[in-house]
Amino acid sequence: MVVGKMKLTFQKRVKLAQYLWMLSWFATLGGAVTFTLGCFLKTELRRRGEVMDNTDIHCVPNTLMIVGLASMGINYFASRICQDALDPGRFPRWKTFLKPFFGCSVFFTTLMLISVILSYAMKGSLETSLKIGLKNGIRFYKDTDTPGRCFQKQTIDRLQMEFQCCGNSNYRDWFEVQWISNRYLDFSSKEVKDRIKSNVDGRYLIDGVPFSCCNPSSPRPCIQYRITNNTAHYNYEHQTEELNLFIRGCREALVYYYMGLMNTIGAVVLSVFLLQCSVLASVRLLQTSMEAVAGQENVEVDSEGYLLEKGVKETFMEYVDPVLKLLWMNQVTPPEAKAEAGAS
Amino acid sequence: MVLLKIKFPFQKRVRLAQGLWLLSWVAMFSGAITFAMGVFLKTELHRRSEVMHSMDIHIVPNLLMAVGLASVGINICAGKVCQDSLDPSRFPRWKTFLPPFFCFSVFITSLLLVAMILSFALQPSLEESLKIGLKNGIRFYKDTDTPGRCFQKETIDRLQIEFQCCGNTNYRDWFEVQWISNRYLDFTSKEVKDRVRSNVDGRYLLDGVPFSCCNPASPRPCIQYSLLDNSAHYNYEYQSEELNLYNRGCRQALVNYYMGLMNTIGPCVLFDFLLQMTILVSLRYLQTAMEGVIGQENVEIETEGYILEKGVKETLLETKEKMKKILQFAQVGDASAVTPDTQPDAEKPATA
Numbered sequence: 118m119v120v121g122k123m124k125l126t127f128q129k130r131v132k133l134a135q136y137l138w139m140l141s142w143f144a145t146l147g148g149a150v151t152f153t154l155g156c157f158l159k160t161e162l163r164r165r166g167e168v169m170d171n172t173d174i175h176c177v178p179n180t181l182m183i184v185g186l187a188s189m190g191i192n193y194f195a196s197r198i199c200q201d202a203l204d205p206g207r208f209p210r211w212k213t214f215l216k217p218f219f220g221c222s223v224f225f226t227t228l229m230l231i232s233v234i235l236s237y238a239m240k241g242s243l244e245t246s247l248k249i250g251l252k253n254g255i256r257f258y259k260d261t262d263t264p265g266r267c268f269q270k271q272t273i274d275r276l277q278m279e280f281q282c283c284g285n286s287n288y289r290d291w292f293e294v295q296w297i298s299n300r301y302l303d304f305s306s307k308e309v310k311d312r313i314k315s316n317v318d319g320r321y322l323i324d325g326v327p328f329s330c331c332n333p334s335s336p337r338p339c340i341q342y343r344i345t346n347n348t349a350h351y352n353y354e355h356q357t358e359e360l361n362l363f364i365r366g367c368r369e370a371l372v373y374y375y376m377g378l379m380n381t382i383g384a385v386v387l388s389v390f391l392l393q394c395s396v397l398a399s400v401r402l403l404q405t406s407m408e409a410v411a412g413q414e415n416v417e418v419d420s421e422g423y424l425l426e427k428g429v430k431e432t433f434m435e436y437v438d439p440v441l442k443l444l445w446m447n448q449v450t451p452p453e454a455k456a457e458a459g460a461s
Numbered sequence: 462m463v464l465l466k467i468k469f470p471f472q473k474r475v476r477l478a479q480g481l482w483l484l485s486w487v488a489m490f491s492g493a494i495t496f497a498m499g500v501f502l503k504t505e506l507h508r509r510s511e512v513m514h515s516m517d518i519h520i521v522p523n524l525l526m527a528v529g530l531a532s533v534g535i536n537i538c539a540g541k542v543c544q545d546s547l548d549p550s551r552f553p554r555w556k557t558f559l560p561p562f563f564c565f566s567v568f569i570t571s572l573l574l575v576a577m578i579l580s581f582a583l584q585p586s587l588e589e590s591l592k593i594g595l596k597n598g599i600r601f602y603k604d605t606d607t608p609g610r611c612f613q614k615e616t617i618d619r620l621q622i623e624f625q626c627c628g629n630t631n632y633r634d635w636f637e638v639q640w641i642s643n644r645y646l647d648f649t650s651k652e653v654k655d656r657v658r659s660n661v662d663g664r665y666l667l668d669g670v671p672f673s674c675c676n677p678a679s680p681r682p683c684i685q686y687s688l689l690d691n692s693a694h695y696n697y698e699y700q701s702e703e704l705n706l707y708n709r710g711c712r713q714a715l716v717n718y719y720m721g722l723m724n725t726i727g728p729c730v731l732f733d734f735l736l737q738m739t740i741l742v743s744l745r746y747l748q749t750a751m752e753g754v755i756g757q758e759n760v761e762i763e764t765e766g767y768i769l770e771k772g773v774k775e776t777l778l779e780t781k782e783k784m785k786k787i788l789q790f791a792q793v794g795d796a797s798a799v800t801p802d803t804q805p806d807a808e809k810p811a812t813a
Contacts, residue, residue: 261681267680270677270680271677271678275677278622278677296682298680298681301682301694303695306695327682327683328672328683328685329675329677331673333614333618333622333673334615335614336605336606336611336614337642338640338641338645338671339671341672350645351647351650352644352645352647
């Protein structure tokens with residue numbers, strides 16, 4: 118059962134080839150744009166790599182970069198093919214090339230769609246990675262004298278100021294962690310001794326946050342220490358105070374930022390995907406209609422073009438069988454030898 | 462005495478016209494870039510206009526924008542002129558247009574140089590404007606409830622965070638100003654009463670700074686209050702502490718930023734100026750060379766091109782005389798309606 122059969126007159130074939138040539142150049146541009154977007158996303162993810170626990174999310178920009186490069190190559194060949202399509206003398210040399218070409222193209226085009234789906238599917242993984250990364254960042258905030266962690270403070274401070282966020286889920290995350298180093302605590306003072314004795318691990322915990330949590334939009338000078346103590350500050354009620362610190366947690370802020378990036382990129386990549394599909398379908402139609410003309414004396418005759426000679430399932434098996442055979446070749450011989458040994 | 466005479470055979474004229482046409486396109490882009498840079502500079506100055514007292518410095522981007530646009534127009538005309546120059550039948554229609562065109566173009570191109578000089582000359586004015594603007598910003602920091610000043614706090618905070626600076630000259634500027642509003646001061650407490658009584662104006666002054674002065678690069682949590690009191694904080698010496706707050710003053714930071722911008726724009730503007738002058742000189746040569754060809758049968762003869770027919774002084778005197786005549790003509794035209802008797806007087810010097 119033939120899929121997508123179309124009658125193509127000579128004029129139609131010529132116009133198809135011309136439009137296809139232009140379309141393939143646009144699609145090449147689209148491929149370049151996809152590659153650039155992949156690079157940009159990777160750079161943005163790397164900039165905040167210090168507050169991410171794992172690099173699983175990097176598969177999205179990596180896929181985009183691979184697909185972008187591949188699509189540039191595919192569309193270049195597509196334009197060459199349709200340049201030769203109208204010349205029956207030059208077209209046959211593409212004959213053996215076209216089957217693997219279509220196989221690769223369909224594979225990479227599907228990969229494009231997969232990357233868009235991944236960018237939404239990996240949101241959960243990104244959030245978990247950020248949760249652990251920020252938790253560690255806040256824990257090691259005070260360790261400015263420990264090699265390997267001495268820049269955590271600066272990283273977290275700049276992150277909170279730039280994304281206008283505080284803590285992991287909210288500012289209370291800072292209450293559960295000692296973020297002031299022992300180097301700056303006077304252990305002879307009563308206050309310090311009381312606080313350290315008040316918890317099992319002997320940590321100096323306070324209801325205060327670093328200065329980078331302060332919100333510049335607040336009408337009053339920033340209150341960073343004794344936040345939950347209403348009497349410590351004049352005319353202050355921490356339950357109703359909204360503008361003093363950043364309310365948003367950094368995890369939410371970063372997830373929101375990256376999802377926004379990926380939504381924009383996803384929309385662009387989806388349109389490139391549609392462009393690519395139309396290019397491939399047109400090349401297929403052109404090829405099949407030209408094959409019907411090949412060998413004939415009168416080139417200007419009507420011919421039929423189709424997308425798939427057999428049905429979808431059969432065509433898929435046709436492509437997949439050689440690949441499977443290649444993979445099974447290595448495995449087939451040992452069981453055969455065993456069967457022979459068993460038989461004898 | 463003719464200025465800078467050059468002989469132009471036919472081939473040279475053709476090549477001059479072709480080269481000039483190409484160059485005029487490049488100069489058009491260059492003019493567009495100058496315009497874009499003017500717009501960019503104006504936007505950047507406008508963004509920080511709340512801490513600037515006067516708008517004197519805006520003359521630099523305004524000049525750049527005006528010159529950029531004018532030079533696009535000038536180069537389009539130049540391109541058209543050299544397209545027509547190789548056709549002796551079409552060239553004469555430009556005859557009356559070209560002398561005022563040259564005057565105008567030279568004026569506009571010299572404005573580029575003026576803009577560049579101004580960008581350096583106005584630096585003290587910019588610094589003064591920032592000094593007053595920042596001083597007011599710091600003074601009105603606390604007035605978040607006063608209409609018209611309620612955003613000063615946010616402006617100054619965001620400025621200090623973005624430019625990594627503190628205060629006007631340095632962080633001590635915050636010690637001389639009450640930056641905490643009375644709404645948040647407990648006037649029943651002894652500490653507040655002592656501080657308010659300690660100075661003539663009754664202001665609450667303290668040796669503390671807002672949080673936006675804090676430096677994230679500091680290894681210890683930020684110390685913003687009791688800055689001059691070594692005993693108030695454990696293991697702290699304010700004389701040797703460098704990383705706690707930003708050391709730079711915001712005036713210095715902003716002046717550096719804007720001077721950096723203008724230093725980057727300067728070479729591009731200089732390039733545009735040189736390109737434009739080259740085009741005007743080449744166009745002048747082309748015009749004078751073509752004038753030698755007009756009216757002749759054989760178009761392919763050799764002609765001479767020059768920049769000025771007479772010397773610089775004589776040309777200036779001639780231009781002056783022409784301007785005087787035009788002005789007199791305008792005055793005579795007005796006066797003739799009132800006093801017809803003065804007309805013979807105007808004709809007398811000609812007959813004498």
